[in-house]
Amino acid sequence: MGKGKSKVVCGYPLSIFFIVVNEFCERFSYYGMRAVLVLYFKYFLRWDDDLATSIYHTFVALCYLTPILGAIVADSWLGKFKTIIYLSIVYAVGQVAMAVSAIHDITDSDRDGTPDSMTFHIVLSMVGLFLIALGTGGIKPCVAAFGGDQFGEHQDRQRRTFFSVFYLCINGGSLLSTIITPVLRAQECGIYSKQKCYSLAFGVPAALMVVALVVFIIGSGMYYKAEPQGNIMLDVCKCIGFAIKNRYRHRSKQYPKRQHWMDWAEEKYDKLLIAQIKMVLKVLFLYIPLPMFWTLFDQKGSRWTLQATTMDGNFGALVIQPDQMQTVNPILILTLVPIMDSLIYPLIKKCGLNFTPLKRMTVGMLLAAIAFVCAALVQIQIDVSTKQLLHSSPYILSGQGFIYFKLTIKGKANSDSTTVHNTDKATFTLRSGSQSCEYSTNFGFGSSYTFFIHSTLVFGSNCQDSVTAVEDIKPNSVHMALQIPQYFFITAGEVMFSVTGLEFSYSQAPSNMKAVLQAGWLFTVAIGNFIVLIVAELAKIPKQWAEYVLFASLLVAVCVIFSIMAYFYTYIDPTEIEAQFKKKINEDDEDDKSKPGKAEVEMVKRDSIKCHDEYDKATQTKM
Numbered sequence: 050m051g052k053g054k055s056k057v058v059c060g061y062p063l064s065i066f067f068i069v070v071n072e073f074c075e076r077f078s079y080y081g082m083r084a085v086l087v088l089y090f091k092y093f094l095r096w097d098d099d100l101a102t103s104i105y106h107t108f109v110a111l112c113y114l115t116p117i118l119g120a121i122v123a124d125s126w127l128g129k130f131k132t133i134i135y136l137s138i139v140y141a142v143g144q145v146a147m148a149v150s151a152i153h154d155i156t157d158s159d160r161d162g163t164p165d166s167m168t169f170h171i172v173l174s175m176v177g178l179f180l181i182a183l184g185t186g187g188i189k190p191c192v193a194a195f196g197g198d199q200f201g202e203h204q205d206r207q208r209r210t211f212f213s214v215f216y217l218c219i220n221g222g223s224l225l226s227t228i229i230t231p232v233l234r235a236q237e238c239g240i241y242s243k244q245k246c247y248s249l250a251f252g253v254p255a256a257l258m259v260v261a262l263v264v265f266i267i268g269s270g271m272y273y274k275a276e277p278q279g280n281i282m283l284d285v286c287k288c289i290g291f292a293i294k295n296r297y298r299h300r301s302k303q304y305p306k307r308q309h310w311m312d313w314a315e316e317k318y319d320k321l322l323i324a325q326i327k328m329v330l331k332v333l334f335l336y337i338p339l340p341m342f343w344t345l346f347d348q349k350g351s352r353w354t355l356q357a358t359t360m361d362g363n364f365g366a367l368v369i370q371p372d373q374m375q376t377v378n379p380i381l382i383l384t385l386v387p388i389m390d391s392l393i394y395p396l397i398k399k400c401g402l403n404f405t406p407l408k409r410m411t412v413g414m415l416l417a418a419i420a421f422v423c424a425a426l427v428q429i430q431i432d433v434s435t436k437q438l439l440h441s442s443p444y445i446l447s448g449q450g451f452i453y454f455k456l457t458i459k460g461k462a463n464s465d466s467t468t469v470h471n472t473d474k475a476t477f478t479l480r481s482g483s484q485s486c487e488y489s490t491n492f493g494f495g496s497s498y499t500f501f502i503h504s505t506l507v508f509g510s511n512c513q514d515s516v517t518a519v520e521d522i523k524p525n526s527v528h529m530a531l532q533i534p535q536y537f538f539i540t541a542g543e544v545m546f547s548v549t550g551l552e553f554s555y556s557q558a559p560s561n562m563k564a565v566l567q568a569g570w571l572f573t574v575a576i577g578n579f580i581v582l583i584v585a586e587l588a589k590i591p592k593q594w595a596e597y598v599l600f601a602s603l604l605v606a607v608c609v610i611f612s613i614m615a616y617f618y619t620y621i622d623p624t625e626i627e628a629q630f631k632k633k634i635n636e637d638d639e640d641d642k643s644k645p646g647k648a649e650v651e652m653v654k655r656d657s658i659k660c661h662d663e664y665d666k667a668t669q670t671k672m
């Protein structure tokens with residue numbers, strides 16, 4: 050049985066249907082907006098690449114810092130349900146602000162197609178992004194934990210499946226939106242003049258966020274809504290502070306040692322709270338090496354995409370743009386999660402191996418390191434095949450009776466007058482006054498040519514013989530399909546690391562700090578992103594393949610440390626520990642009433658021993 054008033058369908062509370070649909074729509078909204086954000090900065094707000102990239106990464110990092118705020122509000126004040134509702138409204142307003150900020154007609158009073166007051170658009174979009182970061186980050190730890198709350202104590206298996214389905218929804222939303230919003234952006238729209246339709250590309254994610262909110266509200270009557278339990282974060286901080294102070298005051302040898310430094314808070318704080326803090330600290334300690342995984346993982350959107358720009362994206366009927374390669378990740382997630390859950394994990398179990406969550410996460414890290422080794426191998430191949438500059442055509446041929454123009458064949462989505470975006474035959478028209486002729490040729494992906502037009506050119510219907518094409522940069526010969534192995538390994542790593550970590554964070558958290566631990570988990574993503582920024586700035590390694598190898602080695606080193614930490618970790622059942630503590634405290638209360646006047650110091654000692662026993666009994670399984 051689930052915990053809410055919800056009907057149970059196939060062993061699952063019906064209420065979780067609304068939660069996973071909400072997550073799907075919300076992730077569609079988030080990833081859809083994010084997919085076109087850099088292009089919006091660059092082409093609409095007219096920012097340069099560096100500014101666009103910095104603001105983009107700052108926004109992403111902020112999205113993973115705000116979960117802490119959302120978790121505090123949920124766990125200590127509003128509860129998860131209300132926090133999700135209120136912050137979703139903030140989120141939807143932010144998305145609408147983004148869509149409005151992208152309507153060029155609003156400030157285009159001279160109707161020339163460009164906004165007249167860029168300040169208006171910049172301010173509105175920055176306000177929009179701030180609200181989105183607050184909303185998406187704020188609700189993120191609450192939605193996952195709220196979903197977990199819907200399951201009863203004996204529904205561990207169903208809860209695990211829920212977290213897998215939840216992850217599928219994240220990736221389903223991400224996949225669809227990253228395909229759809231770039232298409233919407235490429236449309237032309239406007240009232241007075243037609244421009245690239247960023248407002249539509251932001252408008253659809255805004256609509257999806259409204260749908261997410263409505264779906265969540267519809268499920269309202271069915272949810273189990275755990276009550277917030279006071280300002281838990283403040284209590285936690287005060288309790289830790291008191292334990293440290295008390296330990297310091299009693300540092301002399303005449304005072305007997307206590308089992309755990311947090312036990313020094315026993316004189317003042319509830320033993321249940323102390324036990325809960327111990328549980329959280331144990332998990333948070335384990336999180337310390339985790340950001341390194343995200344450092345590698347999040348380079349899909351930066352380094353790997355840049356790598357793809359130097360590769361051949363011609364898949365026959367389909368020409369793939371470098372940024373579109375990122376959709377391989379959610380596609381693989383949608384395939385791998387069910388395979389892992391229904392085939393690989395049960396098979397490992399059948400072989401008698403205890404593939405615990407922390408072991409899975411360790412393997413996930415190793416897979417990510419392998420992905421970077423693959424990326425390095427691909428990079429070496431690119432470097433070998435590269436594009437030596439054959440010659441500098443203008444230098445060699447200048448002054449010999451030619452005029453020339455340069456043409457670069459790019460794999461990027463931007464456009465200038467001499468850039469061709471595919472590898473098809475292109476036809477140019479050469480004009481002089483009313484006379485013209487046509488020249489056609491085939492191009493390779495990523496190549497660069499200089500065309501020399503003979504000064505003896507005679508205009509006619511065809512000027513094929515009067516133009517000489519010289520290949521300055523060879524076409525990309527390493528195919529983008531070679532990136533698939535690295536995407537495969539990083540995604541398999543993600544399934545083992547991230548899906549497992551999400552569930553682990555929930556299952557090991559005390560009941561009143563579930564959202565706080567989810568936020569702690571997401572905080573590792575934010576730190577991972579900051580490491581990317583720092584390393585990109587500091588370690589200016591000239592060879593890209595060497596940088597990939599460096600990251601892979603760092604992750605392997607971190608992985609070894611993590612596996613040692615994980616070996617000493619003992620799994621707990623927070624519900625059981627809490628129940629035992631509550632029972633013991635009740636018994637002691639009864640005891641106190643019947644034996645008044647007992648020395649307080651003795652009681653503290655006795656309680657402490659009992660509570661340690663309970664805690665030890667409940668924490669037995671190792672890595």
Ligand SMILES: CC(C)[C@H](NC(=O)[C@H](C)N)C(=O)O
Pocket residue numbers: 076219220223378379382543547574
């Ligand atoms: C940040 C998380 C790992 C997660 N992202 C993904 O699942 C990507 C799309 N594969 C998310 O919660 O957005």
